[in-house]
Amino acid sequence: MIGRLNHVAIAVRDLTSASAVYRDTLGADVSEPQAVPEHGVTVVFITLPNTKIELLEPLGANSPIARFLEKNPDGGMHHICYEVDDIIAARDRLKEAGARVLGDGEPKIGAHGKPVLFLHPKDFSGTLVELEQA
Numbered sequence: 001m002i003g004r005l006n007h008v009a010i011a012v013r014d015l016t017s018a019s020a021v022y023r024d025t026l027g028a029d030v031s032e033p034q035a036v037p038e039h040g041v042t043v044v045f046i047t048l049p050n051t052k053i054e055l056l057e058p059l060g061a062n063s064p065i066a067r068f069l070e071k072n073p074d075g076g077m078h079h080i081c082y083e084v085d086d087i088i089a090a091r092d093r094l095k096e097a098g099a100r101v102l103g104d105g106e107p108k109i110g111a112h113g114k115p116v117l118f119l120h121p122k123d124f125s126g127t128l129v130e131l132e133q134a
Contacts, residue, residue: 001090003083006112006132007045007052011068011078015042015057018075022046022053033057036111041065043111054081054111079118079128087115087133099123107133 012018015033022028031045040063046053056078058066068078084090087107095101100120107115110132119129 001084001093002131003085003134005051006081006083006130007054008080009054009056009078009130010075011056011065011072012075013057013069013073015044015055018055018057019044022055028053034111035059038108039064039110041111045111079130081116081130081132083134084131085134087117087131090131091117094119 010018019030019033023030029047031047033042033044035042037059040059041056042059043057044055046055056065058069060066065078069075091101091105091107095105100123102118102120105117107117110116110130112132115133117131119131121128
């Protein structure tokens with residue numbers, strides 16, 4: 001059901017500083033910041049030959065990333081994103097298998113302009129999983 005690894009997301013307090021580390025220290029290709037108000041974040045993507053890294057900064061005090069950073073002051077890995085061919089079929093199959101889909105269970109548009117869903121970390125070895133329609 002799952003396809004390729006789309007990205008690994010890392011929560012950061014300061015997107016400009018974190019972007020500079022990847023760009024200037026590691027020599028990575030870093031995108032321009034993009035606000036994604038529906039998810040309460042500002043993001044940049046770091047393009048790697050085989051996947052991407054997504055840096056997430058809170059967009060407002062009610063952002064889920066702000067809450068994550070309260071618990072993890074230094075930031076850190078927030079979620080991993082896998083591609084799926086059919087997000088609705090994947091959701092339905094996962095729910096039948098007992099996995100919990102977060103929110104109202106309906107896909108939302110993610111930072112790539114494609115439908116996404118998040119799965120409860122307790123169902124996936126403590127890791128928040130994002131599914132993105134390929």
